[in-house]
Amino acid sequence: MRFKIALIACASTIVMIGLPARAEDASSARGGEIAKTRCARCHALDEATASPYPGAYPFRKVLERWTSEDLKTALTTGIIASHPPQDETVHEMKLSPEEAADFIAYLQTLTPAPSPR
Incomplete structure (x- = not known):
């Protein structure tokens, strides 16, 4: 009986350890879809690869310039950008x-962990 309890406890722990990775995978997959549908044009x-628009x-390289917290603030507040001279359209991302x-x-998933500044 003790063996069964120990086995169940070990199995439960293994399953729980895998859950955060799956959640992160799902989160990054959703983020990838946002990038594909709203950002891939530029x-x-x-x-x-190089960006379709040089600007x-x-x-x-985004996380080399922005901290995650600053980027989250900018994205939730709203970013307005254009990439002239090829694209004069103004794009809003919120x-x-x-x-x-x-x-x-x-x-x-694209960026290695940032080096300490």
Whole structure:
């Protein structure tokens, strides 16, 4: 009986340890969808390619310029940008706090952990 209880406890712990990773994967996947549908026209979304518009910062480098907290604040307040001279259109990006967290989770899949400043 003790063995069964110990086995159940171990199995439960293993399952619970895997849950945060799955939640992070789902969050970054949702953030990737936001990037694809709202940003891919201008920004590079992967680790290697150049942005379609030279003035648009590649997403793999965003967290080198912004802290996650500052980026979340900007995204939830609203960012207005254009990428002249190729694109004179003004783009507004405003996300909910949940969408901003998902978007940042996606960016973190592209960006190595920042070095201490």
